[in-house]
Amino acid sequence: MGFEDVCCTGLGLGLGRQDRPQSRLQSDHQEKKKKLCLKYDNSFPCLTLGPSEDTYQLAAKINDAGKGYGESTDLHRQASSLSAVSSFSNSSIKKERDLCGEVEVEVEVEVEIERVSSRASDEDEEGNSRKKLRLTKEQAVILEDSFKQHSTLNPRQKQVLAKQLNLRPRQVEVWFQNRRARTKLKQTEVDCELLRKRCETLTDENQRLQKELQELKALKLATPLYMQLPAATLTMCPSCERIGSGGDASSKTSFTIGAKPRFCNPFTHPSPAC
C-alpha cells in the first residue's frame, strides 16, 4: 500500500487537471486580448491621490492643457507613495463599473481619466504590452491586513480600500481573488502533507499487524489442539479459576470445544462448573 492507494480514495484533494481544447481557447484568448489592447491603448496608470473630485480636476487640467506623456510624469510626482506604479492593466470599462449608486460615478471618473491621459510607463507606442504591476509594500500590508479581517469584500469595502490604496476597485478585487486562491493552495498543500503522513502511519501499522499475524500463525502450528481455541471461546471463572466454555450446564468437563462459542461475563455469571 502506497501513497497512490490513499490518493485513489474518496479523500482526493483535487490535484489533477482538466484538459481543455487549448488551441481553440488560446486563439480565442489572444483574439480578445488584441481587441482589448486596441480598444484601450490609451489607458494609463491611475495616479490619483486625493478624493475623486480633485482627481477629476487634475485630469481636467491635463486634458485642457492637451499634454501627454511628460505631464503625467509630473502628476506622478504629485501622487502619494502608494500610487507609485499601481495601474497598468487594460481592463474593460464594463468591469470597472462594478459598483452601484454614487460610487459608480466616481469609478467612471477614474475611467475617464484613464481615457484622457497617456501612460507614464515604458509601454510601447501601440500600447499593447501588458506591464507587470508590483504593489508597493505599503499597499501589500494594507491589503493583507484587510484580508485578515475579511477574506471577501463587499462593493463598499472594495471602493474604500481602492481609494485608500489609490488603486482601481477592479485591482483590489483581483488581488483578493488571487489571495484567496493562494490561501486555498497553501491549505491544499498542508492537507496533502497531512494525508501523506497519515498514509505513512497506516503503512507502518499495517506492516506491524501483518508481522503479528505471521507470529500468531506460527504459534498456532506449534501449540496443542485446545490451545488453538479462539480466545473468546474459553473463559476463566474468577472464583474457581477453572476454564469453562461458557454457560453449558450439561457439560461435566472443565472445558469443552463448543460448536458455537458463547461469551460469559465471569464477573456477573460464574461458570456452571462452580
Place this chain on the structure above:
DNA sequence: ACCGTCAACCGGCGCT
C-alpha cells in the same frame, strides 16, 4: 536560460 511569483485575464458556474 530557467524557474517561481503574482497581477491580470477568461470562461464557467451559481445565485439573485
Place this chain on the structure above:
DNA sequence: AGCGCCGGTTGACGGT
C-alpha cells in the same frame, strides 16, 4: 441578465 467567485492560464518580472 447581471454579478461575484473560482479554477485555470498568461505574461511580466525578479532571482538564480
